[in-house]
Amino acid sequence: MPKKGQKGLRKPFLEWCAENGKRGERLANEFREELPTELTYGSKYKAKWKCLKCKHVWRAAVNHRTRSVRPSGCPKCAHNAHVSKTHNFLAWYEKNGELGKKLSREYVDKDKPPTAVPKASHYKAKWKCSNVECKHVWRAEMCDRTRSDKPRGCPQCANHAPASKTNNFLTWCEKKGERGKKLLKEYVDPDKPPTAVTYGSKYKALWKCAECDHEWRATLNQRTHTRSANACPACKARESAGDEHAAG
Secondary structure: OOOOOOHHHHOEHHHHHHOOHHHHHHHHHHEOOOOHHHOEOOOOOEEEEEOOOOOOEEEEEHHHHHOOOOOOOOHHHHHOOOOOOOOOHHHHHOOOHHHHHHHHHHEOOOOOOOOOOOOOOOOEEEEEOOOOOOOOEEEEEHHHHHOOOOOOOOHHHHHOOOOOOOOOHHHHHHOOHHHHHHHHHHEOOOOOOOOOOOOOOOOEEEEEOOOOOOEEEEEHHHHHOOOOOOOOHHHHHHHHHHHHHHHO
């Protein structure tokens, strides 16, 4: 049974194309699956497409290509979108108020000046956070930073955002199963409760090992980092000494 409100999405893809003029005709011609009659225009199936302009072949969900708001097109054409005096990142940020000013300050890519790249490009440009306390440098696609719906910001600032009811160490631990339970148990900082710090904070909190009761200080981000989690130094020292003894 289709979900409530989804009945209209069951319309066959080719029937939808026939009803949507030149756009529908183009999508029907770009469609490269063998059985288009078995798919609906609202399907989430990642179909094969071939661009009529540049001949690029790629896969994309049918409903991403047929949706009325920001339908997806050929990724290669988007990446190589034509740049002109009126169609470039510089022209875009001059027309986009505070967001445009902010992005113009943060754009520090030396390979492509802002006049050489379109604002909706998939080009991964270099950015430098304008927050004087951060100055983090990272790469992000142009389209991710200039989109009107939830534009992407500095990843380091996002990790170190002020604690709130939904963004704090306690809520992070509650979502991380046994690992979260262990870290929450070892967090014994008397100055800041787990609701007053975030999992990505550089605050040096006090911890007490659940195994040996050793106390030490380490930043939140060191202990929550998935690749190099900072464990109890006393336990690590004993393990190292045991390995050396066994090797000798």
